[in-house]
Amino acid sequence: MMHISAAAKTAELPVKTVRYYADIGLVSAPERSEAGYRTYDESAVRKLVFVRRAREFGFSIDECRELLSLYEDQNRSSADVKRIATKRLEEIAEKQRELQSLHDELAHLVDACKGDERPDCPIIDGLGWVVASE
């Protein structure tokens, strides 16, 4: 049994965030000590770790909610979990493609820029190209 700062430290989350997760009902509200302090047991901390990891994987809070209910459900099929994770994987791949074209386009502009004292600047011109090409 520990108080919030120990739980937060163990789960590697800010104290504020731990409180927040209970406030929005992502994790269940913890028991309170006589003085009203939140108390956490090993199982509660485990769930916090689970959520932190899932968030690091880019799952939204709502996806975490879904994953957590699967995590807590002894009878869920691994197919349900795989479905969510695969969807997320596709989103990551899409984001990677976007980022790549962004990178290439901007790198091209930066390469073309002399970076000297003169005002000619392919980057500025490039950002306005839609109009410039009219």
Add this chain to the structure above:
Amino acid sequence: MMHISAAAKTAELPVKTVRYYADIGLVSAPERSEAGYRTYDESAVRKLVFVRRAREFGFSIDECRELLSLYEDQNRSSADVKRIATKRLEEIAEKQRELQSLHDELAHLVDACKGDERPDCPIIDGLGWVVASE
């Protein structure tokens, strides 16, 4: 001279966003018609396009502010612009690396998951690995 919906359409931005950009002072407040309608000329629309492009490149509103002032300044050196763009480029590259390791880690879990009716699930286990490995 046009009203807001034509300007928004030309700049390929939502009407709400065009108003918003003026509200926060990112672009200067447009002239008003007698009835109080915002009116946009070619130069105003060009700046909206510039901002949209810069946002698409992932520049924050504050960076857009900076770029826009450089855009409007005939005397700025291209070095100033290159500095901002290069910084952004590094951020993109960093984000790409993060996304890649995320992708690899999650893909590994998804591959390991049978996705059947049984509750054994390497994805769920993997999300909790920090505790599981204790």
Add this chain to the structure above:
DNA sequence: GTTGACTCTCCAGTTACTGGAAAGATTACG
């Protein structure tokens, strides 16, 4: 003349927290 499209302002909600104030509880030191 009235229907429909367009515009205005203002307020609230979104996501996932984060910061700070004010007040009570606990612990550590001398």
Add this chain to the structure above:
DNA sequence: CGTAATCTTTCCAGTAACTGGAGAGTCAAC
């Protein structure tokens, strides 16, 4: 035992960059 530092509580507000909606005024067309 007193007190100072630390921890915890609640509540309110703010962040980024919009987005949605209400209620009201304006304009063009049939």
